[in-house]
Amino acid sequence: MTDMAVESQKASHPALDSKRLAKRYAAERRFKLLGLSAVLAAIAMLAILLGTIVARGLPAFWATEIALEVTFSQEVLDPQNTGDPEVIGQANYRTIIRESLQKVFPEVSGRSETRALMGMVSSGAPLALRDIAISDPSVVGTTQTVWVKSSDDIDTFVKGQISRDVPEEDRRVKDQEITWIDSLQAQDLVQTRFDWDFFRVGDSREPELAGVWGAAAGSFFTLIVTLALSFPIGVMTAVYLEEFAPKNRITDFIEVNINNLAAVPSIVFGLLGLAVFLNFFGLPRSAPLVGGMVLALMTLPTIIIASRAALKAVPPSIREAALGIGASRLQVVTHHVVPLAMPGILTGTIIGMAQALGETAPLLMIGMVAFIVDVPAGVTDPATVLPVQIYLWADSPERAFVAKTSAAIMVLLGFLIFMNALAVLLRKKFERRW
Structure with missing residues (x-):
């Protein structure tokens, strides 16, 4: 019997055919499994990436604000009662912010404590008060409840990104500031609101004031x-x-x-x-x-x-x-x-x-x-x-x-x-x- 005849006999053998067929089907299943595994791995990596971005980015869409009883003093803003927006815009609004905070914490004294107290609110708070006074000069001489943004450190602490269990020397928010925050929260003077300014303003050196x-x-x-x-x-x-x-x-x-x-x-x-x-x-x-x-x-x-x-x-x-x-x-x-x-x-x-x-x-x-x-x-x-x-x-x-x-x-x-x-x-x- 020639070699060609032997090969022909082997090729026509049912057991050999079924073996080859099973081998091809097994290879096809392995290939499908590898392809599905690659797709699932890619989806998992994408989900991890997007999940990380969303988890880190969501807090930025919210801003911590502090309620202050602000007295728009006539003597500070417009001593001559001119009603001129230029005069009102050049007033010292930091003094008004400091006086408003000291109303809430009258026990605070000394330069260092006052500086720490002023650090509770954003450096843009005086500008916010200036915009209110310029847009509506009738508030001059009145007392209004104004919500101003907190500083970035206070904001991250309120959002839970800074733990109070960390030793004081290892965190940016000190124990005294935590006491003031707890007092403000007990009086319902601290809220976290959606930060529309993030979509309305440009860049800033201060994180709480920066927008896209x-x-x-x-x-x-x-x-x-x-x-x-x-x-x-x-x-x-x-x-x-x-x-x-x-x-x-x-x-x-x-x-x-x-x-x-x-x-x-x-x-x-x-x-x-x-x-x-x-x-x-x-x-x-x-x-x-x-x-x-x-x-x-x-x-x-x-x-x-x-x-x-x-x-x-x-x-x-x-x-x-x-x-x-x-x-x-x-x-x-x-x-x-x-x-x-x-x-x-x-x-x-x-x-x-x-x-x-x-x-x-x-x-x-x-x-x-x-x-x-x-x-x-x-x-x-x-x-x-x-x-x-x-x-x-x-x-x-x-x-x-x-x-x-x-x-x-x-x-x-x-x-x-x-x-x-x-x-x-x-x-x-x-x-x-x-």
């Missing part, structure tokens, strides 16, 4: 500039390369370089912006205009590649039908091809913009790491962006900035999720199948 609105506005203006530059240039480039450009060495060279630019580290674009936009053209440093131009350069390859893929997905029959009834090449592209490819183009654009929203390195190179308090009103005003704001807060030594950092990450993730969801909705709404 300035960085959010900077991100908005930066993305507007990025979109205005990258979208038309990217789409027109994709249309030319895909529909009009001849296939030769020059276009091949351009296509290769576009693909290579998509993989260039983002900090290289920052160095380019620093050398060209700032040093050569003299554009304003730390401005959304320059940031948007740098991010536009970084986003262009993504938009071009996505737009070309969307244009390729349009069936050739659409072009042939339009050409067959006498349309020119330009009419075919503008009236038929581009409108049908627009869902894919918009999806790629939004994904590219979402990538630009999360970039930090190129913006650090053009000076958007500066400490900016004021909310920008235009593309040429000094500004920062959300990723850079997160970087600044993460590098701050105050403990309260830990929660602020995680809260800002939550805001940034919210923007990214919204932009990616918008891309999915646009594709599902406008996508056509042939």
Whole structure:
């Protein structure tokens, strides 16, 4: 019997066939199990990451406030009874805060104790009283109950992030301050409220006064500039390369370089912006205009590649039908091809913009790491962006900035999720199948 006959006999043996079949099924089950394990591991890591961010960031959305019986003294605020907001705004509101606290704790005396007592409230409390007096001059000469923010140390203590069981020398809130807090809480003069200022103000050196609105506005203006530059240039480039450009060495060279630019580290674009936009053209440093131009350069390859893929997905029959009834090449592209490819183009654009929203390195190179308090009103005003704001807060030594950092990450993730969801909705709404 020849070897071929032996092999043929073995192959036709039912027991051997069932063994091989069982082995293949076992290998398939192991592969499915490994794939499921990988998916579950990825979900678990994502859940741990998001859970950690949310657990640390939620306290930042709440602020501890202390109720004070504030006497807006006529002698201190407006001795001449002029009613002039400028005169009222220049008054010494720290004196009013100190007198209000000493009403609650009359036993406090001495400079050190008074300083510690004043440290219970935020350094922005006098500014809050000033805003009340300026907006409503009728409060001058009256006594009002005003809720003011506590200092960051008191805030973290009330939220339970500083334990009173720790030895006094190892915690920032001393025993005397804990006694004052307990007394205020017993009188129901301490409350934790939702901090709307976190979404309405810009950055600050004091954690309890810092907000994300300035960085959010900077991100908005930066993305507007990025979109205005990258979208038309990217789409027109994709249309030319895909529909009009001849296939030769020059276009091949351009296509290769576009693909290579998509993989260039983002900090290289920052160095380019620093050398060209700032040093050569003299554009304003730390401005959304320059940031948007740098991010536009970084986003262009993504938009071009996505737009070309969307244009390729349009069936050739659409072009042939339009050409067959006498349309020119330009009419075919503008009236038929581009409108049908627009869902894919918009999806790629939004994904590219979402990538630009999360970039930090190129913006650090053009000076958007500066400490900016004021909310920008235009593309040429000094500004920062959300990723850079997160970087600044993460590098701050105050403990309260830990929660602020995680809260800002939550805001940034919210923007990214919204932009990616918008891309999915646009594709599902406008996508056509042939």
